[in-house]
Amino acid sequence: MKKTVSLPIRPRRLRRTSAIRNLIAETKLSPSQFVLPAFVTAGRDKKEPIGSMPGQFRLSLDHLLHLAAEAKEVGVKALALFPQIEDVKKDSFAKESANPDGLLQTSAKELKNKFPDLCVITDVAMDPYSSDGHDGVVVRRERPTNDHDSASSLEIDNDATLEVLGAMALAQARAGADFVAPSDMMDGRVGYIRQLLDADGFTDVGIISYTAKYASSFYGPFRDALGSAPKEGDKKTYQMDFRNQKEAVRETHLDIAEGADILMVKPALAYLDIIAKVAAASPVPVAAYNVSGEYAMVKLAAAQGLIDETSAILEVLTSIARAGAKIVFTYHAIEAARAMN
Ligand code: PBG
Numbered sequence: 001m002k003k004t005v006s007l008p009i010r011p012r013r014l015r016r017t018s019a020i021r022n023l024i025a026e027t028k029l030s031p032s033q034f035v036l037p038a039f040v041t042a043g044r045d046k047k048e049p050i051g052s053m054p055g056q057f058r059l060s061l062d063h064l065l066h067l068a069a070e071a072k073e074v075g076v077k078a079l080a081l082f083p084q085i086e087d088v089k090k091d092s093f094a095k096e097s098a099n100p101d102g103l104l105q106t107s108a109k110e111l112k113n114k115f116p117d118l119c120v121i122t123d124v125a126m127d128p129y130s131s132d133g134h135d136g137v138v139v140r141r142e143r144p145t146n147d148h149d150s151a152s153s154l155e156i157d158n159d160a161t162l163e164v165l166g167a168m169a170l171a172q173a174r175a176g177a178d179f180v181a182p183s184d185m186m187d188g189r190v191g192y193i194r195q196l197l198d199a200d201g202f203t204d205v206g207i208i209s210y211t212a213k214y215a216s217s218f219y220g221p222f223r224d225a226l227g228s229a230p231k232e233g234d235k236k237t238y239q240m241d242f243r244n245q246k247e248a249v250r251e252t253h254l255d256i257a258e259g260a261d262i263l264m265v266k267p268a269l270a271y272l273d274i275i276a277k278v279a280a281a282s283p284v285p286v287a288a289y290n291v292s293g294e295y296a297m298v299k300l301a302a303a304q305g306l307i308d309e310t311s312a313i314l315e316v317l318t319s320i321a322r323a324g325a326k327i328v329f330t331y332h333a334i335e336a337a338r339a340m341n
Pocket residue numbers: 123125126127135183184218219220221222223290291292293
């Protein structure tokens with residue numbers, strides 16, 4: 001007889017076999033929850049590896065269509081598009097962003113033509129189009145700033161930016177986007193965009209708002225991919241301070257009042273508490289963005305043989321869902337879906 005102690009409560013009973021573990025698992029991920037972000041570039045037959053994001057590429061439209069087919073095959077049916085704009089097309093008002101024949105618009109249109117049941121999400125922010133590399137209209141102050149933290153005299157004009165964002169969102173809706181996703185963090189942009197879309201008859205185009213987007217160093221590889229890093233200063237006067245939680249709840253209430261259909265928290269991994277808070281406060285579905293720097297960390301650690309790639313990816317994505325995200329934007333979408341299928 002095995003020697004035992006009297007211990008009526010034994011949590012390990014529920015961990016004994018994989019059948020039992022699966023039976024009681026609280027969080028179940030499905031590829032249908034993933035959104036795959038994709039980088040588009042002009043031209044044909046281009047598939048340029050992104051050095052800071054192993055396994056990710058800047059794709060010309062023909063390759064983007066292949067990627068969409070590949071994603072669909074493994075059950076990933078939503079794509080978020082980010083354009084790489086040539087420097088000559090950038091200016092301080094991001095005018096190219098409203099061009100009906102611009103790269104993002106033509107890509108969205110073609111994707112919806114070829115795959116009508118795909119959910120196409122387009123990013124609304126100036127940075128890929130801005131010669132300043134900011135998400136808003138830059139104005140230079142006459143008098144020197146008192147804020148010794150930011151050495152520059154750079155200011156982002158909130159209300160001038162709204163106009164640019166509105167025109168951009170309209171162009172994207174006209175191109176067939178299912179959702180426009182303002183990622184800029186200007187005040188009032190969700191309501192402003194909603195009103196413009198409705199006035200133009202796009203009542204069915206939804207808004208995924210980057211509700212709580214923090215000023216984060218984890219965006220580095222993304223900015224490298226698009227060449228969209230700020231030329232001067234940082235994004236701390238509009239993106240949120242990572243020391244704060246309450247602001248995320250405040251932004252949640254504002255975005256709901258302004259008509260957002262889905263809220264987003266970004267980044268995801270260092271912000272699981274924020275995802276949980278926003279999810280608790282939100283009457284609409286919450287998404288989280290597993291950003292470029294988080295992707296790169298997993299990829300590089302796996303390439304060094306420090307962690308097992310597939311299980312690390314599933315752990316990361318499950319933790320984001322467990323925190324309360326119903327939707328996960330992730331560059332791992334296809335490989336994760338494959339592992340899950
Ligand atoms: C642009 C935007 C950024 C990301 C998504 N949209 C960069 C930024 O705000 O500087 C980052 C995504 C990622 O790192 O994967 N507004």
